[in-house]
Amino acid sequence: MMRITTSGALRAAIASTSRQATTTTLISRAAASTHAISNPTLANIEKRWEGMPLQEQAELWMSLRDRMKEDWAQLTLQEKKAAYWIAFGPHGPRSLPPPDESKKVALGIFIGVLASLAIFSTSRMFAKPAPHTMTKEWQEAANEYLKEQKSDPFTGIASPNYTGKGQVQSPPSNA
Incomplete structure (x- = not known):
């Protein structure tokens, strides 16, 4: 198995790039937090949210979150609506179920019940007859x-005032 190692210069370059990206992100967030987010960015967010790339969704939410850390009186109406919809709107795990989901569930339950009835009836059809000890005569003899x-x-059954059926459990036999 071949082991890949990184040189010190490569590690330093990766760390430097990572620091630059973090610094750039922090600067852009700081700049975004001082200015309102543009209306075209927030327009029809309800319709565009699901189709937006995850990175863009995260950036928009972070900029809204940074704006909400300030005085809410400075937020525009579009920003307030977008923040509310992103936080509580019907998307992701809160999305509405598809319109035919209840039909699929009902069909699945119906198929499951039919399959269980088929298994039960098949097992009863090929089952052996009841043992001879289950006849009424045998149970009365046991009493x-x-x-x-x-x-x-x-x-119990040998007590003077016993009124129960004792061992008799089977209905009367027709034989």
């Missing part, structure tokens, strides 16, 4: 066996 064994004599 008699528990009474003979005096199982749970205080509150």
